[in-house]
Amino acid sequence: xxxxxxxxxxxxxxxxxxxxxxxxxxxxxxxxxxxxxxxxxxxxxxxxxxxxxxxxxxxxxxxxxxxxxxxxxxxxxxxxxxxxxxxxxxxxxxxxxxxxxxxxxxxxxxxxxxxxxxxxxxxxxxxxxxxxxxxxxxxxxxxxxxxxxxxxxxxxxxxxxxxxxx
Numbered sequence: 001x002x003x004x005x006x007x008x009x010x011x012x013x014x015x016x017x018x019x020x021x022x023x024x025x026x027x028x029x030x031x032x033x034x035x036x037x038x039x040x041x042x043x044x045x046x047x048x049x050x051x052x053x054x055x056x057x058x059x060x061x062x063x064x065x066x067x068x069x070x071x072x073x074x075x076x077x078x079x080x081x082x083x084x085x086x087x088x089x090x091x092x093x094x095x096x097x098x099x100x101x102x103x104x105x106x107x108x109x110x111x112x113x114x115x116x117x118x119x120x121x122x123x124x125x126x127x128x129x130x131x132x133x134x135x136x137x138x139x140x141x142x143x144x145x146x147x148x149x150x151x152x153x154x155x156x157x158x159x160x161x162x163x164x165x166x
Contacts (some may be wrong), residue, residue: 010108012038016101030084030110032076048073048081066090083115084108140166 004011010027014020020038028034031046047055051072062068067089074082091103132139132152138159141150151163159166 010106010110012106012108014104014106016103018104021103027108030082030108031074032078032080046074046076048075062088062090066092081112082110083112085111 004022004024007024007026010024010030012020012023012027020035023035023038033046044052055070055072058068058070058072062070068087070086070088072084072086074084076082086106086108088104088106090101091105092099093102132150135152136154138155139150139152140148140155143149148166151161151166155166156162
């Protein structure tokens, strides 16, 4: 349990009734819920309402495959919103001739910073495109091998080639 307790990712284990058996301190930090307050419906309460149907669909897919990933937003009790990825693997056991699900192991990663960075990069890219395409002069950029990597609309009009052709 030392490895699980000290892991820098959230770890949680559920029994066959989807009751929490264990969650490490990182899981508790990410979700904002301590181990004494985890119950079967807690996860449903903290999943962002706009993501609930998507999460249900992703869980159905996981159920069919036995493992996989969920991507969603959650709301901490203090109101903060996080973007998370959870990797889930179901545990199975043989009872007689049947194989039945007896629990699950899940890890939880807070990817909020990554999502925020992606949003900033998308805005910067859109701004760059607006500047490039609004310019009345040819603007182009090359990569380290000298190949043209960026070519604006003015270049297309003046030279008669599309950006894809260059």
